[in-house]
Amino acid sequence: MKIIVLVGSPKGNQSITKHYVLYLQKKFPEHDFLFQNIAQQIKRIEKSDEAFQEIINKIRLSDAIIWAFPLYFLMVHANYKRFIELVYERKANGAFREKYALAISTSIHFYDHTAHNYIHGICDDLDMNYFGRYSAGMNDLMKEDKRENFLKYAAQFFDSVEKKLPTSRFFPKIIQSNFEYLPGESNIKEKIDLGGKKVLIVSDVEKGTKSLNLQKMIDKFKESFSDEIEEINLQDLNIKGSCLGCLQCAYDNQCSYIGKDDFIEFYDSKVKKADILIYAGTIKDRYLSSRWKMFFDRSFYNTHIPVLMGKQIGFIISGPLLQIPNLREIFLGWNETTGINSVDFVTDESQNSEEIDGLLHALASKSIKLSEIGFINEQTMRGVCGKNIFRDDIWGGLRFPFRADYKFYKKHGFFDFPYKKRKSIFISKIMLFLSRSKGFRKEVNSRMISQMTGPIKKIIEEK
Numbered sequence: 001m002k003i004i005v006l007v008g009s010p011k012g013n014q015s016i017t018k019h020y021v022l023y024l025q026k027k028f029p030e031h032d033f034l035f036q037n038i039a040q041q042i043k044r045i046e047k048s049d050e051a052f053q054e055i056i057n058k059i060r061l062s063d064a065i066i067w068a069f070p071l072y073f074l075m076v077h078a079n080y081k082r083f084i085e086l087v088y089e090r091k092a093n094g095a096f097r098e099k100y101a102l103a104i105s106t107s108i109h110f111y112d113h114t115a116h117n118y119i120h121g122i123c124d125d126l127d128m129n130y131f132g133r134y135s136a137g138m139n140d141l142m143k144e145d146k147r148e149n150f151l152k153y154a155a156q157f158f159d160s161v162e163k164k165l166p167t168s169r170f171f172p173k174i175i176q177s178n179f180e181y182l183p184g185e186s187n188i189k190e191k192i193d194l195g196g197k198k199v200l201i202v203s204d205v206e207k208g209t210k211s212l213n214l215q216k217m218i219d220k221f222k223e224s225f226s227d228e229i230e231e232i233n234l235q236d237l238n239i240k241g242s243c244l245g246c247l248q249c250a251y252d253n254q255c256s257y258i259g260k261d262d263f264i265e266f267y268d269s270k271v272k273k274a275d276i277l278i279y280a281g282t283i284k285d286r287y288l289s290s291r292w293k294m295f296f297d298r299s300f301y302n303t304h305i306p307v308l309m310g311k312q313i314g315f316i317i318s319g320p321l322l323q324i325p326n327l328r329e330i331f332l333g334w335n336e337t338t339g340i341n342s343v344d345f346v347t348d349e350s351q352n353s354e355e356i357d358g359l360l361h362a363l364a365s366k367s368i369k370l371s372e373i374g375f376i377n378e379q380t381m382r383g384v385c386g387k388n389i390f391r392d393d394i395w396g397g398l399r400f401p402f403r404a405d406y407k408f409y410k411k412h413g414f415f416d417f418p419y420k421k422r423k424s425i426f427i428s429k430i431m432l433f434l435s436r437s438k439g440f441r442k443e444v445n446s447r448m449i450s451q452m453t454g455p456i457k458k459i460i461e462e463k
């Protein structure tokens with residue numbers, strides 16, 4: 001069987017993920033594995049159509065494809081995303097049709113499901129036979145039980161390909177729209193006063209497409225304010241490339257791109273200084289553009305330190321966001337984990353210009369209000385679990401090399417493990433001991449519910 005492995009790590013041959021597939025190559029010598037570094041080679045692939053077509057031809061000749069990628073910002077790396085964009089732009093979709101696909105990732109399991117949902121969605125869009133996903137922890141290969149499990153899964157995959165077992169589709173096809181947003185005449189009676197708040201719009205409107213919905217929505221949003229609102233287009237910034245995964249930033253947040261392009265200066269002086277951020281983008285396949293992805297990946301020089309904590313972020317999105325709940329999940333996941341309040345998502349999906357005008361104005365006024373009162377919504381499981389994954393890994397396996405994170409987490413009391421709640425553990429231990437007695441259990445059961453509400457009732461009476 002001929003298998004092409006599309007490697008999604010910027011580290012190419014040094015990729016941990018690639019090594020997982022090298023292990024499969026060793027254990028399944030009956031199959032031909034052809035490795036293709038995608039993320040690391042993206043500049044060449046983008047520049048030379050010949051290089052791109054060479055890969056596409058290899059895909060055509062293969063029986064199966066392994067998407068082998070590391071997690072990058074709840075998704076795949078920006079360069080991998082760019083490759084997927086190229087497949088559509090250069091109309092190479094046909095090469096993937098009906099090919100069997102397996103997605104293998106390595107990560108610390110922070111939103112690995114959203115990255116896999118993305119790749120799964122892309123496979124469904126490309127009419128592939130998506131077999132499944134294997135999401136390995138980055139060090140799983142060192143453990144015997146994990147290696148065995150990995151081999152079992154791979155064997156099932158190869159068997160499915162050989163027997164041509166049918167696969168079921170998971171994500172519905174996305175229905176595109178040609179709706180043109182026509183902003184209404186400005187009838188805002190009272191413009192919104194910034195009240196000293198700094199609003200920054202970050203967009204990625206592509207040159208020559210100024211008339212598109214996104215720019216019109218951004219301009220309409222700006223109209224709500226009594227003052228000029230700054231907009232920075234990621235297309236205008238000199239960004240040399242995406243994150244290299246070199247981890248030089250881990251020690252003290254010094255990125256290896258320092259002095260080479262505009263990104264760090266832009267992020268430090270503009271993004272970090274804003275009170276309200278508006279991220280504006282157009283959906284490309286099942287995410288925003290790879291330029292936007294580059295923005296997120298490059299911000300990793302701040303490592304796991306929540307540098308935007310306390311800010312309000314609103315989204316202006318052109319495209320079918322309602323059909324891609326996974327994309328909203330990615331933004332909410334990151335925002336909740338890092339203490340950012342997500343104000344709203346305004347899209348052009350309603351196909352009703354008047355309604356969009358109203359939503360944009362509401363976004364403007366809510367952002368200011370929420371910033372003024374300093375409101376950050378409580379976390380759901382997205383934020384609670386996300387934060388705990390970072391906390392545990394920075395306490396443990398990632399303490400080295402992530403020195404800067406460790407220092408920050410320690411200083412700000414982020415290591416709030418349950419074992420620190422000594423009083424409640426002590427009480428629980430006593431209760432556990434006493435609950436051996438049937439009489440005690442009966443007595444407690446009769447009072448348990450009222451005991452639980454008791455302290456809450458007291459707060460209502462007193463506060």
Ligand SMILES: Cc1cc2nc3c(=O)[nH]c(=O)nc-3n(C[C@H](O)[C@H](O)[C@H](O)COP(=O)(O)O)c2cc1C
Pocket residue numbers: 009010011014015016017018069070071072073074075106107108109110111112138243245246247297300
């Ligand atoms: C910039 C950057 C972003 C990352 N984002 C995530 C993430 O969102 N979730 C996660 O679980 N791991 C994340 N990781 C960890 C990597 O996915 C993990 O270390 C992976 O094993 C690296 O594989 P590779 O050597 O093949 O590149 C990130 C690492 C880097 C450098």
